[in-house]
Amino acid sequence: MSACLPSVYPLIQAPMAGAQDHRMAAAVCRAGGLGSLPAAMWTATQLAGEIEALRALTDAPFNVNFFTHEMPPPDEAVKARWQHRLQDYYRHWGVTADSAPVPLRRPFAAEQLEVLQQYRPAVVSFHFGLPQAGLMRAVKDTGAQVLASATTVAEAQWLADHGADVVIAQGSEAGGHRATFLGSDMATQTGLFALLPQVADAVPVPVVATGGIADERGIRAALALGASAVQLGTAYLLCHESLIGGVHRTALSAAAGAVAAETAISNVFSGKPARGLVNTLMRDLGCLNEDVAPFPYAAAATAALRSAAEAQGDSSFTPLWSGQNPHGCRAISAYDLTRDLCGCFEG
Ligand SMILES: Cc1cc2nc3c(=O)[nH]c(=O)nc-3n(C[C@H](O)[C@H](O)[C@H](O)COP(=O)(O)O)c2cc1C
Numbered sequence: 001m002s003a004c005l006p007s008v009y010p011l012i013q014a015p016m017a018g019a020q021d022h023r024m025a026a027a028v029c030r031a032g033g034l035g036s037l038p039a040a041m042w043t044a045t046q047l048a049g050e051i052e053a054l055r056a057l058t059d060a061p062f063n064v065n066f067f068t069h070e071m072p073p074p075d076e077a078v079k080a081r082w083q084h085r086l087q088d089y090y091r092h093w094g095v096t097a098d099s100a101p102v103p104l105r106r107p108f109a110a111e112q113l114e115v116l117q118q119y120r121p122a123v124v125s126f127h128f129g130l131p132q133a134g135l136m137r138a139v140k141d142t143g144a145q146v147l148a149s150a151t152t153v154a155e156a157q158w159l160a161d162h163g164a165d166v167v168i169a170q171g172s173e174a175g176g177h178r179a180t181f182l183g184s185d186m187a188t189q190t191g192l193f194a195l196l197p198q199v200a201d202a203v204p205v206p207v208v209a210t211g212g213i214a215d216e217r218g219i220r221a222a223l224a225l226g227a228s229a230v231q232l233g234t235a236y237l238l239c240h241e242s243l244i245g246g247v248h249r250t251a252l253s254a255a256a257g258a259v260a261a262e263t264a265i266s267n268v269f270s271g272k273p274a275r276g277l278v279n280t281l282m283r284d285l286g287c288l289n290e291d292v293a294p295f296p297y298a299a300a301a302t303a304a305l306r307s308a309a310e311a312q313g314d315s316s317f318t319p320l321w322s323g324q325n326p327h328g329c330r331a332i333s334a335y336d337l338t339r340d341l342c343g344c345f346e347g
Helices: 022-030 044-057 077-085 089-092 112-120 134-139 153-161 193-202 218-226 246-255 280-285 298-310 334-345
Strands: 011-013 036-038 062-065 122-129 145-150 166-170 207-210 229-232 265-267 274-277
Touching: 011 022, 011 334, 022 036, 022 044, 022 145, 022 334, 077 089, 077 274, 089 246, 089 298, 112 134, 112 274, 134 145, 134 166, 145 153, 145 280, 153 298, 166 193, 193 207, 193 298, 246 274
Parallel strands: 011 229, 036 062, 062 122, 122 145, 145 166, 166 207, 207 229
Antiparallel strands: 265 274
8 A cells, every 4th residue: 555545556537627527536446546527517416426447346445536626606797798808709610608517626515525425435635725713624524534735835835734634735737627626826836846846845744745746757757756646647548538529639649749738727618727738718808807707607507509610510619628748648548547647666
């Protein structure tokens, strides 16, 4: 067993809502890593089904991951402003703003806690802070080890002070959403090489490194800088078990083989800053746009555009989530990728 995780190796397959399910998690667990179930876009019933499906494939320990964002009350004026900003695209693609409903990302709540109490996963991780104190205590009472992501030293200290057993230091290289929950200034975000040793010095709990780690070199560097384990997301996105769609796969395959892939942090897809390959919507509106509706509401306004464009093989409105280093992406099974990566823990 690895020193800070219940898996054989100190490697976590990052939970990736919308991009994977129990099949990827099970493959990683069977290879000795810690597979993750990303619950942010699932109902409690769907989550229970995913846990049962995973348990049918492996009895290894696994991680269940939740978002802990606030849900601002829906605001019609803000929604109208965002839809107005997208008007020309609606006209061009012949769609209306709400013709393609999307599942709303929901924060961890009592229904999800009941699933944890029933199935008792070994590890539970949170993105965007921690649940409120009562829920957090109840999660810990299930016996789960609690992990949570920090993008600054201050966030890492806050998480450790509020009961996180392990802190995930998320460098600004990371694909997907920034876990930021104290402050919102993206200009001050730190790369993993600077963030990790400072977090390791600042908190009394083990630290997991994440963001831009693509191969054994990255894993060794993270361990040298004070990490007890690593978490990789983008590297798994071209694996057979990945659920990303055709346009995302094509763009990421090109980026994986390119000399330098162009990614940026943008709020235009969900309302919160997240890193992906630069595409038309990001270029046209600017990566951080002030008219965007708040998370998690913004995604609904681009959903119809996304399906219309994707039907023609066009990635203009698709969030092409990727970290800054897609060179580790390989079209192999998540089992084989995990075995290869974990070779570096063998001696
Ligand atoms: C497609 C995608 C979806 C993600 N979804 C989640 C999520 O649901 N929960 C979470 O905690 N982190 C999520 N992340 C962020 C990862 O936990 C991690 O911080 C990131 O993948 C690390 O950087 P890397 O992609 O360069 O390896 C996501 C990342 C990607 C690429």
